[in-house]
Amino acid sequence: MAGHSKFKNIMHRKGAQDKKRSNLFSKLSREITVAAKLGTPDPDMNPRLRLAVNTAKAQSMPKDNIQRAIDKATAGDDESYEEVRYEGYGPGGSAIIVEALTDNRNRTASNVRTIFSKNGGNLGASGSVAHGFERLGYIFYDADAGDEEKVLEAALEAGAEDIQSSDDGHEIWTGAEELHAVSSAMEKVLGEAKEVKLAWKPNLTTELDEKDAGVLLKLVDALDDDDDVQTVWGNYEISDEIMDKLDA
Template sequence: MAGHSKFKNIMHRKGAQDKKRSNLFSKLSREITVAAKMGTPDPDMNPRLRLAVNTAKAQSMPKDNIQRAIDKATLADGENYEEVRYEGYGPGGSAIIVEALTDNRNRTATAVRTAFSKHGGNLGTEGSVAHGFERKGLIEYPVSAGDEETVLEAAMEAGADDIESDMGEDGGHTIWTEADALHQVASDLEKSLGEAANVKLAWKPNITVEMDEKGAATLLKLVDALDDDDDVQTVWGNYEIPDDVMAKLD
């Protein structure tokens, strides 16, 4: 079950969004509001909202901001967002899945299509790349949560499917679960390991594509362009960028 964590560059460069705090908080607020509107505004009774709130807390989002986002769900004249998924192809044969929350599908589709076309990719049809991914639950812990054996044992007891541990300076523990078991596994792990750094539903690639320096440089520009869009919540891909290539690009 254990292995080197590749998630840090499969999703996007770790910390890329952290440099844009206001943009990140806006995305988190939108997810909290949508989650609260789709169910009860009580995180204890609404698994999706609890995950959204936990993710916001892990990103140091102020409690007042979190509560305001929950409260917005009860406003009669509040914004109405819908979930949209886009699929496409990036440089080097990579496959990309973009998840968005939008109040204007035309605006978001145009922005996503433009980002792909400007950075060596092209937008595909629904289902064009999703078949190469699995919908899974993702839980991330920092290295400080414990050594590989400790976290592995806790993850197995909680019912996780897989764990990838990287005990390096910028590493951590990546724990995978079945999508419908994410809330329960995360709750059980919180009791043994403490609060996770990240808990969310993810698209896990079945096979990864290794990128060379040229392809990786263009690909990261595409990912950054997508991340910069307020409507885009997450960007997933099946790419893997070797550490020596990433070092040249940072």
């Protein structure tokens, strides 16, 4: 079950990118508010809200900001956000899934289409690439949470489906419906996870050369910078050597 995973690479260095985005807290707040509106404002009774709050905490979002986002859901404001998914293609035959929360579907669709076309990609029809991904629950612990054996034991006890450990940390996979239960059980043993989220995991990955990788990362960054876009997933794989060159 254990082994090296490229998922952190596939996520396009999300941790580093998130810290650069000036609108990060705004996006996190929107997800928290939507989650609280769809269920109860109590994270312990609302799995989606708990995931949103945990993600916000992992990104060092202040507790006051988190509470304001929850309170906004019960304040009776007129803002109404819709969940929308877009699918498209990047350079080198890569596949991309974009998840958004929007109050104007036409605006968001137009923006996403423009970003794809200006950055070496093509927006596809609904369902054009999702068949190549699996919707799963994803939990990430830093390496200092424990050694591989300890984390593996905790994951199996919690009912996880798979664990992949490397020097970067521990990636735990579970069924989408079981994510809340598995993450809660692991938290009792290992403490709070660095990341807990629903993810689109590619069934097969596409390795990109340096040229295509450079174009792809610009496309992902442009999508990430759009206010309505919440998450960007892909099936691309970029070698550490190429990534180091592009980061230089």
